[in-house]
Amino acid sequence: MKDFKGKTAVITGAASGIxxxxxxxxxxxxxxxxxxxxxxxxxxxxxxxxxVRGAEAIGVQTDVTKQASVEALADAAWERFGAVHIVHNNAGVLIRAPMLDADEKDWEWILAVNLWGVIHGIRAFVQRMLAAGAEGHIVNTASEAGHFAGDLYGVYNTSKFAVVGLTESLARELRNTPLGVSMLCPGQVETGIFTNTSRPDAFRRHGDDVPVERRDTDNAMEPADVAAKVVAAIETGELYVFSHEDEARALIGKRHERLMRVLDG
Ligand SMILES: NC(=O)c1ccc[n+]([C@@H]2O[C@H](COP(=O)([O-])OP(=O)(O)OC[C@H]3O[C@@H](n4cnc5c(N)ncnc54)[C@H](O)[C@@H]3O)[C@@H](O)[C@H]2O)c1
Structure with a gap:
């Protein structure tokens, strides 16, 4: 997709960050x-x-953990603008703690937002977009953490590896259609993710929340710079979008080297 003028874009997790x-x-x-x-x-x-930037924009309060809520979002989009061209399934949450300290509610919450949120978005939008027949693009926010495991990321890694697999599969299924597919795989971005931990009651833990240990890095990127890379990927139809290419190359490279060592015997 090259021309965004007059096209309709749906973005989840749109209140903050990316x-x-x-x-x-x-x-x-x-x-x-x-x-x-x-x-x-x-x-x-x-x-x-x-x-203020001149866009026609509506806000729709949506809980991506619920299919009905995402269906209502789709209905609101088509009702207001009559078409949907870009869907960015982006809402996500993090706990950064050992998976063995996570309880059932932690697992349910992270998977409900990060994985089921994307599934609900695919189910609510893609068939309708295909039926309309117009050129469009689906972006799913995964993470660098969808490509390699890191200490304290077990629960989050599980959700993001799944989003990577889902998105690669979706790209195959949509390869002969007018819909392009990209996955955003950021390293650390300067957003509210380390502090936006308020979770819906349905996912409330029995005890205190596990502390979200902030990862300190001097390498955090501004959300606007990440968004520019996503826009460029929509334009070129690139599947993979990384924010921190050098960091990702090193870490993904290590994983692949290890896999190849095993496969090469
Ligand atoms: N910030 C990073 O370093 C980083 C790195 C890799 C991947 N990501 C991913 O980027 C995406 C965006 O996160 P961010 O960093 O901008 O964080 P953020 O906390 O600034 O924004 C996430 C938004 O999602 C919303 N949200 C949470 N649960 C929701 C729900 N159930 N339904 C609808 N909206 C919900 C939050 O209210 C928030 O506004 C996430 O998928 C995250 O996993 C972020």
């Missing part, structure tokens, strides 16, 4: 926006920012 930056980047390209987030007030603030 989703907010994607919304603003697409606003700058003339897209109409359907911005979704579970948090109403920051969503409205982000929607107003997009509007």
């Amino acid at each position: 989703g907010r930056a994607m919304s603003l980047a697409l606003a700058d390209r003339g897209a109409k926006l359907v911005m979704a987030d579970v948090k109403a007030e920051p969503l409205e603030a982000a929607r107003q920012e997009a509007e």
